[in-house]
Structures are given as C-alpha cells and as structure tokens.
Amino acid sequence: MRIAVVSDIHGNLPALEAVIAAIGRAGAERVVNLGDIASGPLWPRETVQRLMALGWPTIRGNHERQVLTLPRARMGPADAFAADALGAAERAWLAALPATLDLGGGVWCCHGTPDDDLAYFLETVTPDLGRDGSPGIRAATDAEVRRRLGARRDAVVLCGHTHTPRIARVVHDGGHDGAGATLVVNPGSVGVPAYDDDHPHEHRVETGSPHARWALIERDAGGWSATLVATAYDWEAAARRAEANGRGDWADALRTGRVGRLERDVVGRSTA
Template sequence: MRIAAISDIHGNLPALEAVLADIAAAGVDATVNLGDLLSGPLWAAETADRLMALELPTLAGNHERQLLTVPPERMGASDAAAAGALDARRRAWLAWLPRTLRLSDEVLCCHGTPDNDLVYFLETVAPDGWRVATRAEADERAGRAQHGMPNSVILCGHTHVPRVMRLSDGRLVVNPGSVGLQAYDDVHPHPHHIENGSPHARYALLERSDDGWRVELRSVPYDSEAAARRAEEGHRPDWAVALRTGFVS
C-alpha cells in the first residue's frame, strides 16, 4: 500500500496543485488530507472547490471547526479572511468532514492528536519556546489509538513541521508538514513560532512493505511568490514573508 499524506493547505492553491502533480508522478493508492484546508488570506473558495471535486478522504482541522463555530467578531484574522469567502455550499462541505478517520486497519488519521485538534503531537510548547516532544510525551498523546498494533501508523498535522517518530510500542507517528504555510507564530498554549526554513510545499509518501512502513518526507517547489503577492493583497505582510522565505518576519 502506498499513501500520500497532505495537511495544512491553508488556501494555498498553487502549493496544492504542485503537490498534487508530484503525487501523481509518484503513483499512490490513496491520498489523505489531514485538515486546516482554507484558513488564511489566499484562495479559500477556490481551494475548497478544488478539494470538493477531488473527493479525497479529508479531515476537519481546528480551523474548520473555528470557521464554523466561532462568532465573526471573535475570529482571528486568518479565519475571518476565509470565512468571508465561503458560501453555504462550501460551509456545508466543511461541516460534513470528520475529526478523525481510519484509512485502513493500520492507518489512523487525525489533525492534532487522536483526541484533540489543538494539541501538538510531536512537538511540545513551553513558556520559553518549543522543542521536539519526548517519546513519553508522544506515547501519552497517542493514548489508546492503534494500541496493540506495532506496525500501525498515526498520521497527524497541525504543527506544519514534517516529522516521524516511532513510539515505545512500535506505532509510527507521521506529520507530513504543511502544503501551504511554512512559518507562523501562535500564542497557544504559550507564544512561539514555527519555521521550516524554505517556502517549499511539504507532504509525505508512505509505503507498506514486509518490514514495516517506509516514510519519505517530500519538499516541492511552487510559485511561492504568487502566493506571497496574494497575501500582500489581503493585507497580510506577515504571511507574505512566511510564504517567500519559510521564516517568520
């Protein structure tokens, strides 16, 4: 079985198209989308239409939940920009998306952790910044998901950081990184920023063999300058810097 995992598109349609072309060239049995599809100042409506037509197995991330449940006056700027571009048909599609899904007996998909779309799975945020999670922390966050299945995989997104970690009982956790946004800052649960260091779109290829799962974290170039200009048109210079460089301004 050969799987492509994509996540955190954030309305970046040129990045999505570049990743889809790379996936098509690689040849896969299934592509799964792990959420945070539209939020941001880019192409929310157009990205929604593209994804709806693809009919990929797709999750709702925290931003889908926020787009549908947070009052407009309390939304962050990225959610507000996307919300203004979505009609009833696109909102109904978002509302239909599940929080988790099982791609096969061995592959469970979530956005943050299996139990919480806001918790970082493979990174830990402290008052002085973030670090790679310990195995014990990741074990706890995995909980009972796929427990007793040492050759299983949990796919997650949310942090935008490509990473693979094997848990103490053999379960494999894979974050494919972000298709659409390679740097951001956040205040939950403490102020921090994430930087991947280049504008390349990220995703993961997984292949099952007799020896277990082979994982390839892939970086794909695309017209990031067009995305940065779109962010500037949406009055988001912070996004423009992140899209151009992979760093926070």
C-alpha cells in the first residue's frame, strides 16, 4: 500500500500541478488531502476546481472553516481573498468536507490535532522569538506528541497545519519496538514554505527552500514507513502572483522558503 499525502496547498496551483505529476511518477495508489486548500492571494478558485475534478479523499482545514463561517469583517486578508474568489459550487464542495477522515488500513487523518484544527501537533510554539536566534517554535517532545494524540491508537495519523514536514513515532503503553506504536506524519505544505504568526506567541515557520512539500507513506511486511518529498516547481510565477495581489510577504516566502517581509508590515494587521 502506497499513499501520497498533501496538505496546505493554499491556492498555489503551479505547486499543486508539480506535485500531482510527482505523485504519478511515484506510483501512489491513493492520494489524501489534509486541508487548507484555497486561502491566500494566489489561485483559490482554480485550485478548488482542480481538486474537485481529481476526487481525492479530502478533509477541511481551519481556513476552510474560517472562509465559510466567519463574517468577512473578521477574516484575515488571505481568507478574504479566497472568500471573494470562490463561487457557489466551490463553496458547496468545501462545506461538504469532513473535519477528520479514517482512510482504513489503520490510517487516520486530521488537519491540526485530533481535537483542534488550529493546534500544532508536531511543533510547539515558544515565547522566545529572536532570543539567541530562536524562531519561536521547536519540535514537539515525545510527551507533547503523546498528549496531543490522546486516545487514538491508529498505526498512522496524518496531520498538516504547521507547513513543517516532520515524522514522529509514539510507542504506546505496553508497546515495544515496531508494535503498539503510532507513526505521526506531517507532509509539510504544498503551497507555502514559510510564514509568520502571532498565536499563541509570535513565531516564524521556515522550511528553508521554496519547494512544494508532500509525503509518501508505505506499508510492507515490516509495517508503515514515510518519506518526506520536496518537489521543484515554478515558484517565481507564484511569487509574482502574490506580489500582483499585494502580498509581498507571501512572495518572499514563496521565493526562499524563509520569512522576509512580515505579514503585519504588508497588510497592517494580524490574521486569524
């Protein structure tokens, strides 16, 4: 069994197309999408239409919930851009997406954590941005991952939201090497390789390169394994699109995989 995992496309259609081609070359039997599909100053409607045609198993992320339920005055600018671009058919498709999904075979999907689409699973935000060069975020400890996993005992739990490719393994009480464990996999972001945020503290997420990220999980006689993949695409075209739509901070992130201009400096306020 070989499953491709994508997440956090954020309307980046060129990145999505490159990943679709790479998945085809990898010979994946299924593809699952973990949400945050359209929000951002790129190609929200076109991206949703592409995914509607593909028919992949898909869950909603926090940005789908925000675009569909928040009053526009309370939306951040990325959500507002998507809300203005989406038509009735795209909205109906997004509204029908589940918050979580059991793929079968021991694979279960969420966007943030099993209980919260805004919570970080494999990373922890810290209140020390800038101190000794800290980005204000670190890899979660084993105890933190275990606590966030809660009562779930699936062989594989797939998550997104943080745009950070990462794999962790939780051994459950009474388990031992290879048995009684959960593999938690975040494929990273197809569409946005870096961002800054201020919840619950200011922090910066940076993958360090502009590549589109996704993952491949495989099951053989020895159990499940995961491979994190970085795929090249025309990120300059995406960056120019962001600039044309007034988002120089997105352009910086798309070109470099690092935070350049900050969101508050470009749009004048924080986003949800």
